[in-house]
Amino acid sequence: MVVTLALLILFVISFKIDYRQYKNVFLLCMLFISIFILLVRSIAIPVLSIHLNINYLLITNIVYGLIVIVAMLLSLLNTKKKMANEGRFMTNMIVLGYGAFIFLNFIIILFKPEIIVTLGNGIIPIYISFIFYYLNLMFISHNIYAWLISAISKRKKSQYIIVLGAGIIGDKVTPLLKARLDKAIKLQRKNKNTKIIVSGGQGDDEIISEAEAMKQYLLNNGVLNETIIKEEKSTNTEENLIYSYRIMEKMDAHPFSIIVSNHFHILRAGLISKKLKMKATVTGGSSKKYFYPNAYVREFIAILYMYIMTHTVIIILLSIMLFMYVLSL
16 A cells, blocks of 8 residues: 555656656556555455466456457458558558567467477566566556546647648548647637647658648638648658747747647657657547557557667566576575
């Protein structure tokens, strides 16, 4: 109880200081683990007379694996629909790799192949499971935290709304980008003086810039031309924010903005905005449900890459602790 309470206090304080700090994700993850252990020890074991053994853990693994594999299959069944609506293919297959990773781990736990179990006196399968749980706990924490920061940003007012580009088809915005623009329109209706910066350059396969397509959509939906600013140089999220920030700095000494993307993308956008020392908050527009599985996995991988050194150090330290514990048995 004391540890859980201490973690909760640390998380709230860190969140209040700046909710765009990446350490908040780790604190949230540790808080979840602490709450889970507290519930198991205080309620599950005494009330249900549960004895923690490998069978219960195995059943938990299998149930979780089936849920994820079903989600993966449902996502793959929608590949045709994704291509028609979003104009992409390879990025829609990322969840397949995630599912394969989970499936491999379950095969090792369930069947215990001798060649793997005997390798390193059994340390290898333990280590594979350790990596599996670490990545999945972080994956869950990333996504819950993204929704959390999206919810609190609705209370903020800003001088600028930055809408991040997300690809177009022809001269029209995709449903994914439409969700972001609709969110920006809703936000501006609460404050008519807010400028909307539409940020996105022109790809090799695009006939106009993403910014131009977004501007036309806004104009067609009642947004005044004088409140729209185009940024047409950027090719990725970081450039979106860099070039948009430069535009704002020319107009205001200390600009404050709301960055609009989709729920699965706002955590990375927020982290980048902090890195650029922008005064900003983030919020997300809703997406089609079929898009979520691949999008959340893709964003998680992107953030892992952003903080690859942080995760490498943590995994090394935890690995040393794990090996020392196993060797002491």
